[in-house]
Every structure is written in C-alpha cells, then in structure tokens.
Amino acid sequence: MRLTDGVRLGAVPAPSRVLFGPHETNLGRGRGISDRHVAYYAARAAGGAGVIVTETASVHASDWPYERAPLAAECGQGWAAVAEACRPHGAVVLAGLGHSGSQGASAFLQSALWAPSRVPDVASREMPTEMEQDEIDELVVGFAAEAESAVQAGMDGVEIEAGQYSLLRQFLSGLTNQRGDAYGEDKTRLLSEVLAAVRRAVGDRVVGLRLSCDELAPWAGITPEQAAGIVEAVLDRIDYLVVVRGSAMGTSATRPDLHTEPGFNIDLCRQIREVVGGRALVVLQGSVVEHQQAQQALDGGVADLVEMTRAQIADPRLVELVRAGHADRVRPCVLCNQKCRVRDNRNPIVSCIGEPFSGHEGECGSVAGPPRNVLVVGGGPAGLEAARVLAEGGHAVEVAERSDRLGGTASLAAEVGGRGRLRWILDWLEAEVRRLGVRVTLGTEITEADLDTDRDVLVATGSVPGPRAYEVLGGTVVDVVDLLGGCSPAAGPVVVFDPVGDAVGVGVAELLAGQGWETAIVTQDQVVGTQLALTGDLADANGRLQRAGVRLAKRSLLREVHPDHVVLEDTFTAQRRTLPCATLIHCGHRLPNPQLAEWPRAGDCVAPRTIHEAILEGRRAARDIAALVGGGVR
Incomplete structure (x- = not known):
C-alpha cells in the first residue's frame, strides 16, 4: 500500500x-x-490529507485548558463550516473531543480542576478535586452528546483524546488514579464507558482513539x-487507534523538537x-x-496510516506533491517547534518558520501582475524567499x-x-529558485553605484555584530558567526x-x-536557555549541557574579559567572581x-530576528513589488 492510496475508516473512504x-x-x-x-x-484537505482531526474541543464546561481552547458546545457551526469546506476534496473530517482534567487551567473558570484523584499536577503543581x-x-454524557452534535454538524465522526493532555489518560494511569472504587480497581472502566456511549451516539460514523501507550514512567x-x-x-x-507516548511527567516526549529523531514511536506502534x-486501523504518530x-x-x-501533522503545517500540499511525483518540492519540516508549538502565555497563532502563511491562509496576497525585473541583494532566507515567490509569479529575478x-x-x-x-x-x-530560473550571482558585492531604476531592488543583506556591554582588557573574543564560519578558539577554557x-x-x-573543549556558558537568567521553554526544549537542553560537562554560570553578568579569565x-548581589577563559564566544x-x-x-x-521573520518579510516584499505599476523603487 502506498501513502497516497485511499483507505476506509469503517464505512467512510479517505483519499x-x-x-x-x-x-x-x-x-x-x-x-x-x-x-x-x-x-x-x-x-x-486540498493538499491531499486523507484524515483531518480538528483541534480537540472540551466536552464539558469544567474544562478550559488554554485561553482559545474550543468548547464543543460552541463548535457546531464551525464544525459544519469545516466539513463543508473539506468535503469537495474527499478528506475524512473528524471532531477532536477531550477533557484535560488536572492538566487544565483553573485561571479561566476559577473553579477546581477535575481529576480521578487528589494528585497535584507535576507541571502546574495545582491540587485538583477528586x-x-x-x-x-x-463527563460520559458530555462525550456522547458532543459526538452526536459533531456528526449532526456534518463531521464524519470523532476522535477521542486519551493521550498526553487528557483526563481519560489520567484515569488509566497509576500515576494519577489512586481511587479505591470501581474506577480505581478497573482503570479502563471510564474509557470503556465513554467509548461505548460515543459509539451509541454516532452509530456507524468513525470513532478514533488517541491513546498514550507509554507514559515513560514505568514505576506507576x-x-x-x-x-x-x-x-x-x-x-x-473504535475504528482506528493513534499510538502516542507521554504524559504530564514528560511534556516534551509527545512533541519533541529536532533533537529527537523522527519516527520515535515506530517500535511502540508496531x-x-x-x-x-x-x-482496527493503527496510526503511527511521532515526528x-x-x-x-x-x-x-x-x-x-x-x-495503516501515518500522522504527519507538522509536515503538513510546513507544506499543506505534501500529499498532492508526492502523488504527482514531485516529492522533492515538498517544503521540509525541520521539527524546530518555534512557530507551530503555541501552548504558551503569548497566545501566538500556529504557523511555521518555513511557511509563514500557515495559520494565516485567509490573508495570502497575490504576486500576479505585469512582469517585473527585480534584483535581490542578499541570498539569505529573506532574499531567497522573495526571489522564489517573484519567480513563481512570472517575474524576472x-x-x-x-x-x-x-x-x-x-546556514x-x-x-x-x-x-x-x-x-x-x-x-x-535554493533548489526552488534554481528550478524557477532565478539568476544567482555569488561572490558579488552590490554597492549604491551598481543600482539604478531600470529594475526593482530588494535589499536583504542581513546583520552585523551588535554592541558588547563589557570591557575587553585582553584575551580573545570571537563572535559566534565567526566561530561557526570556521574560526577556532584559542587553546584553553572557552566561555560562551x-x-x-x-x-x-x-x-x-x-x-x-x-x-x-572545556566549556562554560554564562547567562543573566536563573535557568540557561530560557527561551527554549517556548519550543519545549528547556529541560532537555539543560540536561544535555550537564551531561556534556558544560559549566553553568547562571544569574551572572559579564563585566570584563582578560587574557586568562572573565x-x-x-545579578542579585553584585558580588564579582572570576571564571577561567582563554576565548570568549559572544552570542549576543x-x-x-x-x-x-x-x-x-x-x-x-x-x-x-529569526528565520521565520526573514522568510515572512521576504514573501511580503515580493508581494509589494509585484503590486507596483511604475519603475524601480527606493
């Protein structure tokens, strides 16, 4: 069977x-x-996805896990619109249904979180109610009623959440279910009741189950x-089962970043x-x-099926490109989690560093128009994206x-x-701009004298080193760009x-x-790499540093660089100390x-900023240039 072949989920065919x-x-x-x-x-759906499961909606008003979390009771009209929009493309569209239990957030409802037992959540440390x-x-009635509402709205069925963020998983686990009643003696009882009620409510429509099959906590x-x-x-x-891993004990396990090899659930799924x-059909999940x-x-x-969620955030056309024999043109997902992981206090909209219009599909502009002649100065991600989009629109670049x-x-x-x-x-x-016939000139520095109004110009020349708020009284200081470009540290300890x-x-x-190298890292923060909390890598990164033997100098401001120390x-006491250093690597x-x-x-x-903003601005610049009707612009 091929990835692009159709498959039946119960009585429903998927493309x-x-x-x-x-x-x-x-x-x-x-x-x-x-x-x-x-x-x-x-x-x-237009890009060929066989099955689409919508964002998990809470089946009961006691659950409000994050500010914009869907509530099933308010999703009927939206589900109907999704089903209607996806139906012409043949995709099976299912409503995700769940309840996050003790992994929710009481701040929105200002009431106690539901849980199988009085066990505080390991992340929030909040004590729930039993x-x-x-x-x-x-809860059982809620699952059944909202499943029925979903199919009445035109959905092909539902997927029940018993994975990482799930009250149903909490009932299944000895970590969180310490009850002395029938639901503690038989930990599968609640899940069985829910699925039985859902099956009665939806009849022969699709019922899927997302199940954590390994919490990575074998002691309980x-x-x-x-x-x-x-x-x-x-x-x-059930008609299908999605095999996932993880729980509140390891939130990076279900959706790790690029430090974890893709396909990490293959053995578990097998x-x-x-x-x-x-x-029943079995779905592989796992990067x-x-x-x-x-x-x-x-x-x-x-x-029998493969979940490729982040891959389709990076390129919605993935399946159709593979089906057409153009797999080499699929925009890659690099698993960085920088823009597609949005469960944090900033409330960002889902997107992708390589496809910044993901999540903004209704705002995409056109680059069509009279052919233009464009010079892009700079071949980084902003310049390449602008060139790609313009060339795809028929412009000479x-x-x-x-x-x-x-x-x-x-790079x-x-x-x-x-x-x-x-x-x-x-x-x-690079492959796309060359495929589209963009002229690429390397080893050429463009100056003001080289520019004229015969063609449009876009400048994407990148950055230069920034200020350094410390004194250099000797020693070697190497900018991180120079280090990665091939410059070697001097012999001796290195401080990042x-x-x-x-x-x-x-x-x-x-x-x-x-x-x-004998290595230390200096940060003013109380934890090294604080921004990595946004991608889910913070705890893992600190573990990797310590296993590698990196010295962590936290809560520290760099004041002076000397030949053999810094x-x-x-940051709290203003007390000064020294750290051995032959080379300082500046990552500011x-x-x-x-x-x-x-x-x-x-x-x-x-x-x-990041590669995301560079690609986004390159695309916007291409759209702006294509909209012009006059000659070159400044």
Missing part, C-alpha cells in the same frame, strides 16, 4: 493514508471553531504491556499493532515528517550574494549543535556568553563541549546591516 492530527492552533474566536480554522483545515460519581456521569504509569490490555478492552468500539491484529519514512512504516507493517554560498547567517545557525535540520529549509529555497537565552548559546556550548557579577544580539539603507529591505537588515 490517502496521511492524517492531520489535532493540535492547539489559537485560531479560535471565543471558544468556537472560527473562519480561520476553516481556511486552515481546507488547505490541508471527581464524584455524578461528575463522572456528566501506563506501560506498553498495560496499554495492550487497555486496547483489548476497547477495541470493539508492538501495539500486533495486539490490534487487524481489528514523522518525511514521506519516505512514512512509506517505510506502511511497508514494514508498522501502521536575480539574486546577488556577497559570499560564495547562499543561506546567509541561517551558520545550522552548524549549531543539534540544529542541522535547519539547513533543509535553505537547501529547499549568552545574553539572549535561545538555541544559539546552548547549541554552541554543546558543540564545543562535544569537540573536547569577570562575572551576580546583532544589528541590521546599514548598507543600501535607502532601498526597500527585508529580513535581518530591518531587525535581526
């Missing part, structure tokens, strides 16, 4: 074996499914062996599929973002790059420890100065320690390249 799974999007308006959701899911029988009954949590028993107990009530024995790995899983009997290769500083970021996959985006951009707290400082420290100052903020400042600009030469 491919690729599933777009439920995930937080922050696309909601209030607690309903919004017009933004509709455009988002419709784009994946559910009484009438509340359990309400769900183990693969226990999961086999859970599956046996409920198998006659084990559970043997238990299922063909009585599968490459069609080759997905096909291998099907060929190897690991699963030249990219002039000062160095001997494309990619800009983003150096890919050299940072554990972040090599970032190079994939740059390789894809990281006032930003993102992946760069942490990754450089990992890289140097792995090469055998002077640090405690950068400033815009001031060259050609009078011309339209995009990317880091506007304000140095």
